[in-house]
Amino acid sequence: MKQSARAGTVRGIAVDIHWSVLLIVALFAWELAEYQLPTHPGHPDAADWVAAVVGAIVLLLSLLAHEMAHALVARRDGIQTRSITLFVFGGVTQLEGEADNPKADFRIAAVGPATSAALAGIFRGAEAIAGVATGHSLAVATLAWLWEVNLLLAGFNLIPAAPLDGGRILRAALWRHWGDRSRAAVAAARSGRYFGLALVVLGVLGLFYVGITALWAALIGFFLYSGAVAEEQVARLQGALVGLTVRQVMTPDPPAVRGSATLVAVLAMFEWRLRTGTLVVTDAAGTPTGVLTGQAVRKPSAEQRQEMTADQAAIPIALLPTARADEPARVLVARMLSHDGRPALVFDGAGRLVGVVDFHDLERAASYAIGGSIEG
Ligand SMILES: [Zn+2]
Structure with a gap:
């Protein structure tokens, strides 16, 4: 992705950060401080802001863990990762190849949402412990927000629409069923195209009913729609090349x-x-x-x-x-x-x-x- 800076490498995998990450950290911190932390509703003080920024950064690390999980499982299946990029809509893991069987395709896709769900469980446990041990409402509220968002990430990513992980899982299932990877990939991408379009329509309608936050849904929908269109083109090209050396x-x-x-x-x-x-x-x-x-x-x-x-x-x-x-x-x-x-x-x-x-x-x-x- 252009306009990204190399933040470092984790277990041999390059991690890039796109400038738009600053935007999401700021947005998350603001949302957390203003609405989620119960200490000073509507009037966050310095401690609230510190907790909110720490929470937003931990969430970013959760996203990185999700992408890392894709990359490490792919490596176990012999596929190298070119880079992981964190950006405004989450993360992208750029693999250098693709799975050569449906089972590996499933494993690589499913481990992402599984990691987010596991993190949600860990933060939920930490919230309970923090509640009993300290009764410190700021820590408890931050942990509560962290597990909720991670659970949401796991759930959203499971929607069967490429390029979401759920779309990849759908592709693996159809590939196994039809025995034809390209046909499965085209179907999963098409599902992604419809889902993205639906989100755009809902987001635009939501502007009138919910307000400006609905724009977020429209933007994510547009991002998914363009990703799905590109995936469909790639799948069609790959399908047409089958049998050629x-x-x-x-x-x-x-x-x-x-x-x-x-x-x-x-x-x-x-x-x-x-x-x-x-x-x-x-x-x-x-x-x-x-x-x-x-x-x-x-x-x-x-x-x-x-x-x-x-x-x-x-x-x-x-x-x-x-x-x-x-x-x-x-x-x-x-x-x-x-x-x-x-x-x-x-x-x-x-x-x-x-x-x-x-x-x-x-x-x-x-x-x-x-x-x-x-x-x-
Ligand atoms: Zn993922």
Whole structure:
């Protein structure tokens, strides 16, 4: 996610924080201090504010625990996590691949709400203990708020609408039932689209009856709706690529340019190629060092292109996803998306670069596959 800062890594998993997190901490703290803490109703004092800010931060850590649980279970199933991002609507765990069977898909999804529910139980217990031991109303009220919100998070996430965890659980169940992951993913995403739309409509109607807080529901609904639309597109693309290998969809032996070449020279030679494809950039010895996309070549001004070299405009090899030629083509979709949509380098069994795949290649292959021109 853009405009995020790396907060650190937890058990080898990068945790990013989006600026909008400040907004949710402030909102939560305000709600907690103004409405939930019974000590000074309507007139929170300094102690109330301290409790409220601590409560909001603990809630943020609860969200992180929920996302961490997804990431750790995914890792146990052999799927690495690119990053966890906390933002205004909660958290997103970006996996580098996807489960290869419905059971693992279920496990990875279900552990999130299970973690939130477990945290709700822990805070409920702590509330009871704090009530007996101290009778301190501020601590008790903060803990009560924490378990309620965590329970709410567990419940909301179980709604069977992708991209919510419940949607992923629905996908796993349908996948097991139909034996077809793409069909299951499309159905779960469609359910997410309807649910998101319903939330938007309810939120907008709610503006007239409930007031401005209903806007929150509309915003979450819109976020879910766009997420579901994107998931449906991905699922359809993956479905269309079933049966094809990476070798069948890649651009074989992509043209290569020397890293020291100026962009003017590159454009003069490969204008045609850069319209829909990518070039490989190599060092003097011919070893690939990155790729050059049409967008990257055209972004600098005509003047800058005189000076700028292919190396300077290229995406370095370390940032690119890679694939083996004999892998199924459909795995590329998630892998490329988790690398911000960058093209993938394809290697053969001997580790030689044999091709490049970008989204143009995938869409072309998918449209042929749907037309029946390629039989996997
Ligand atoms: Zn989750």
